[in-house]
Amino acid sequence: MLSQIARPARLSDEVSRALEQRIRSAEYRPGSQLPTEKQLSVAFGVSRAVVREAVARLKAEGYVETRQGAGAYVAVRPGLSSFKLIAGNGQAGDDIRHIFELRTAVETTAAGLAAARHTPEDLKAMRRELDRMSGAIRTAADGTDADDAFHRTVAAASHNPYIRRFVEFLGHHFSDSRRPTWSEAGRAAGKPHAAQAEHERLYAAIARGSVRAARAAAIAHLSNSAKRLGIK
Amino acid sequence: MLSQIARPARLSDEVSRALEQRIRSAEYRPGSQLPTEKQLSVAFGVSRAVVREAVARLKAEGYVETRQGAGAYVAVRPGLSSFKLIAGNGQAGDDIRHIFELRTAVETTAAGLAAARHTPEDLKAMRRELDRMSGAIRTAADGTDADDAFHRTVAAASHNPYIRRFVEFLGHHFSDSRRPTWSEAGRAAGKPHAAQAEHERLYAAIARGSVRAARAAAIAHLSNSAKRLGIK
DNA sequence: TTTGTCAGGTTGTCAGACAAGTTACCCACC
DNA sequence: GGTGGGTAACTTGTCTGACAACCTGACAAA
Numbered sequence: 001m002l003s004q005i006a007r008p009a010r011l012s013d014e015v016s017r018a019l020e021q022r023i024r025s026a027e028y029r030p031g032s033q034l035p036t037e038k039q040l041s042v043a044f045g046v047s048r049a050v051v052r053e054a055v056a057r058l059k060a061e062g063y064v065e066t067r068q069g070a071g072a073y074v075a076v077r078p079g080l081s082s083f084k085l086i087a088g089n090g091q092a093g094d095d096i097r098h099i100f101e102l103r104t105a106v107e108t109t110a111a112g113l114a115a116a117r118h119t120p121e122d123l124k125a126m127r128r129e130l131d132r133m134s135g136a137i138r139t140a141a142d143g144t145d146a147d148d149a150f151h152r153t154v155a156a157a158s159h160n161p162y163i164r165r166f167v168e169f170l171g172h173h174f175s176d177s178r179r180p181t182w183s184e185a186g187r188a189a190g191k192p193h194a195a196q197a198e199h200e201r202l203y204a205a206i207a208r209g210s211v212r213a214a215r216a217a218a219i220a221h222l223s224n225s226a227k228r229l230g231i232k
Numbered sequence: 233m234l235s236q237i238a239r240p241a242r243l244s245d246e247v248s249r250a251l252e253q254r255i256r257s258a259e260y261r262p263g264s265q266l267p268t269e270k271q272l273s274v275a276f277g278v279s280r281a282v283v284r285e286a287v288a289r290l291k292a293e294g295y296v297e298t299r300q301g302a303g304a305y306v307a308v309r310p311g312l313s314s315f316k317l318i319a320g321n322g323q324a325g326d327d328i329r330h331i332f333e334l335r336t337a338v339e340t341t342a343a344g345l346a347a348a349r350h351t352p353e354d355l356k357a358m359r360r361e362l363d364r365m366s367g368a369i370r371t372a373a374d375g376t377d378a379d380d381a382f383h384r385t386v387a388a389a390s391h392n393p394y395i396r397r398f399v400e401f402l403g404h405h406f407s408d409s410r411r412p413t414w415s416e417a418g419r420a421a422g423k424p425h426a427a428q429a430e431h432e433r434l435y436a437a438i439a440r441g442s443v444r445a446a447r448a449a450a451i452a453h454l455s456n457s458a459k460r461l462g463i464k
Numbered sequence: 465t466t467t468g469t470c471a472g473g474t475t476g477t478c479a480g481a482c483a484a485g486t487t488a489c490c491c492a493c494c
Numbered sequence: 495g496g497t498g499g500g501t502a503a504c505t506t507g508t509c510t511g512a513c514a515a516c517c518t519g520a521c522a523a524a
Contacts, residue, residue, distance in 0.1 A: 010300075010475095010476070010477095011476080011477075012288065012476085012477090036504080036505060036506085037505075037506070038504095038505085046477080046478090047477060047478045047479070048478090048479085049281065049284075049476090049477065049478070049479090050476085050477065050478085052281075052285065052506090052507090053284065053285060053288045053476095055506095056244065056285045056288045056289055056292075057288055057289065057291070057292040059289070060288075060289040060292040060293055061292055061293075061314075066505095066506065066507090067485085067486080067505090067506080068242075068484065068485050068486080068505075068506045068507055069484070069485030069486035069487080069504080069505055069506060069507090070485075070486050070487075070505070070506080071486085071504090071505060071506075072505090072506080077404055080400070080401055080404045081316065082314040082315060082316045083314060083315040083316075083397070083398060083401045084313065084314045084315075085394065098392045098393060098394050098395070099394055101341065101345065101392050101394075101395065102338070102341075102392065102394045102395050102398060104341070105337050105338050105340070105341035105342075105395070106334070106337050106338065108337070109333065109334075109336070109337035110337075113333065160330045160333050160334065161330060162317065162330050162331055162333075162334045163330070163333065163334050163337070165315070166315060166334060168312070169312055169315045172309055172312045242507070242508095243507080243508075244507085244508090268473080268474060268475085269474075269475070270473095270474085278508080278509090279508060279509045279510070280509090280510090281507090281508065281509070281510090282507085282508065282509085284475090284476090285507095287475095298474095298475065298476090299474090299475080299516085299517075300474075300475045300476055300515065300516050300517080301473080301474055301475060301476090301515070301516030301517035301518080302474070302475080302516080302517050302518075303473090303474060303475075303517090304474090304475080
């Protein structure tokens with residue numbers, strides 16, 4: 001197995017990264033004007049087209065605003081138009097645990113709201129994913145997808161689009177973390193079974209409309225998931 | 233007061249919006265190849281430079297990936313590299329209430345963690361913002377900034393960078409919503425006083441390290457805030 | 465079957481030009 | 495002296511054409 005060879009980054013990527021860092025380090029202050037495209041292209045030794053693409057990227061991420069004829073300005077609140085998990089400075093150590101805390105906060109609320117607001121269709125969707133997981137357990141297959149989908153259906157049953165979308169957003173960063181439960185070693189340790197039992201408890205609490213029980217089941221499941229992953 | 237003049241959007245904005253919509257509507261499937269830059273420039277009737285900027289924007293937002301020589305491809309999980317509050321399709325009605333639910337979920341957890349993990353410096357920072365708000369109340373000034381900052385210091389005291397950043401992220405979308413409390417009408421109704429009392433209770437609970445009380449105080453404050461804003 | 469070569473297509477970068485819009489200064493005018 | 499308008503310089507937005515770097519598929523040679 002050879003390690004990936006480092007492909008030289010695109011020029012516009014490097015320029016945008018350099019600019020973003022200068023903005024984050026407050027070398028370019030919020031509200032102040034950036035150097036002109038011509039100045040930047042000379043300073044970085046690249047063409048104006050490259051600078052323009054880099055700036056376009058920063059515009060998309062909310063770091064920069066441009067006004068034709070006037071110039072490019074650092075946004076008043078740089079980078080707060082969108083939320084990213086990876087802030088570029090993270091070290092792996094506490095990271096997962098911290099993300100798990102955030103995830104627990106939102107999914108617990110989602111479970112409680114689901115208990116209060118679920119429709120028959122929501123329950124049917126959850127049931128479907130539970131059955132898919134049971135099938136995966138019986139056939140010793142990978143239930144990661146169904147696991148993922150179950151959490152999404154719970155979030156959808158909260159009938160709060162922001163919570164649903166945020167759970168989905170976090171979930172996509174967790175697919176890898178979920179796999180150990182469904183791996184061969186995980187199956188040998190009976191992890192899928194344990195997870196499934198917790199899922200069933202959560203489902204039952206939501207189905208009977210108990211907000212308190214649903215929240216408790218969600219907390220229990222997430223904290224046990226963390227343990228199964230070796231966190232904490 | 234004149235209404236805003238509709239400024240014609242930049243071409244690259246329109247192109248990127250059109251492409252983004254085609255990706256979201258699954259007209260361009262995840263993993264499939266986009267038309268070439270030349271084809272797009274002909275189809276939209278713009279130059280290739282414009283298309284390139286539009287694509288650069290979509291790359292930054294995680295909708296598209298490009299490989300030199302091969303082409304541009306729709307990302308496997310389009311648009312999930314970052315979380316945005318405004319999904320483009322939102323209607324105002326339930327919106328605020330839903331965002332408040334998400335905010336309550338996270339800030340309640342933040343308050344609980346702050347009670348468990350706060351340092352003396354954290355408490356000092358909270359105290360400082362509380363005093364600033366008291367001053368604003370005495371002088372009938374605007375305490376929005378201090379209000380905002382207090383919530384941020386609580387989030388910081390959770391010592392969870394993701395929660396802190398997410399609270400900040402949500403907070404910036406709330407500055408406007410906080411103003412009614414500190415407006416003239418709000419002052420006349422005694423709203424700042426009520427909010428301040430809730431802040432003090434939250435601070436006291438965190439200071440004495442009671443997770444349960446801190447969570448309860450956070451829930452009470454946020455639900456009362458919602459009432460003061462006329463939500464629910 | 466495998467390997468080397470090549471041609472065509474695609475993105476990445478460059479250079480120069482003009483259009484559209486902003487800013488600051490100067491100067492005539494009141 | 496203050497005001498207003500005009501103008502010139504500058505900046506971003508867009509266009510065009512060209513070449514480099516790279517990928518893919520097809521084909522010929524071993």
